[in-house]
Amino acid sequence: MLAHQLAVESDLIRADMVEVIEFPHLATKYQVMGVPRTVINETIHIEGAVPEPMLMRELGRLLKK
Amino acid sequence: MALLNEQIRQEVRKMLADLKNPVTFKVFTQEFECEYCKETRELIEEVAGLSDRLSVEVYDFVRDKGVADSLGIDKIPAVAVVGAKDYGIRLYGIPSGYEFGTLIEDVRLVSEGDSGLAPASRELVAKLKDPVHIQVFVTPT
Numbered sequence: 531m532l533a534h535q536l537a538v539e540s541d542l543i544r545a546d547m548v549e550v551i552e553f554p555h556l557a558t559k560y561q562v563m564g565v566p567r568t569v570i571n572e573t574i575h576i577e578g579a580v581p582e583p584m585l586m587r588e589l590g591r592l593l594k595k
Numbered sequence: 596m597a598l599l600n601e602q603i604r605q606e607v608r609k610m611l612a613d614l615k616n617p618v619t620f621k622v623f624t625q626e627f628e629c630e631y632c633k634e635t636r637e638l639i640e641e642v643a644g645l646s647d648r649l650s651v652e653v654y655d656f657v658r659d660k661g662v663a664d665s666l667g668i669d670k671i672p673a674v675a676v677v678g679a680k681d682y683g684i685r686l687y688g689i690p691s692g693y694e695f696g697t698l699i700e701d702v703r704l705v706s707e708g709d710s711g712l713a714p715a716s717r718e719l720v721a722k723l724k725d726p727v728h729i730q731v732f733v734t735p736t
Contacts, residue, residue, distance in 0.1 A: 533729040533731050534701050534704060535704060535710040535712055536712070536716075536720060536727075537684050537729075538684070538709065539717060539720045540723055541683075542724075542727055543683060543720070543726075543728075545685070545731070546687055546728075546729070546730045547687065547733060548730055549631075549687060549688025549690075549733060549734065550688075550733065550734055551734055551735065552630075552689070553670060556732070560730070562732045565732055566731050566732060567731070567732040568730070568731050569730045569731075569732070570729050570730075572728075582712065582716055589727070590719055592725075592727065593719075593722055593723070
């Protein structure tokens with residue numbers, strides 16, 4: 531849900547909710563052991579529910595690159 | 596057969612009673628519908644029937660490849676929740692259980708067109724220069 535809020539906030543952000551049982555190849559690809567699992571730009575992986583400040587810290591890492 | 600019982604239909608109707616802008620569900624399935632494609636399409640059609648601000652466009656993932664590509668849809672079942680513009684909100688797989696709540700919240704969010712994020716978050720997001728793709732993997736619970 532937070533990811534979808536981000537998508538509304540910025541035209542640069544695209545946010546997918548993926549039901550992993552229906553796409554088992556993605557579970558393997560992204561090493562989904564527990565849910566929710568958030569993957570940002572294929573590089574940042576976060577396990578578990580993500581509070582807004584924490585997700586912002588992770589997005590902030592993208593700005594530093 | 597209805598997927599939503601009367602109690603849920605009434606609750607959803609209430610939640611969607613004050614929608615600001617119209618919202619369109621762009622549903623992607625295929626001619627021989629995959630296991631959850633049919634259920635997803637039927638569920639979305641049922642939800643759309645609960646508010647006159649909601650509409651559904653059903654696309655064939657194969658025949659309408661151009662539309663799918665333009666929306667970045669790369670697997671099905673898929674639903675793009677589109678408001679005054681396409682905000683980039685996608686749901687892959689059937690939005691059931693907890694994710695049904697996400698679907699309804701998405702409708703409200705897109706209709707409002709405001710993220711509701713904290714001011715500090717908005718500031719940070721405004722600094723982004725490059726596209727960001729966020730994928731949240733969930734299971735039906």
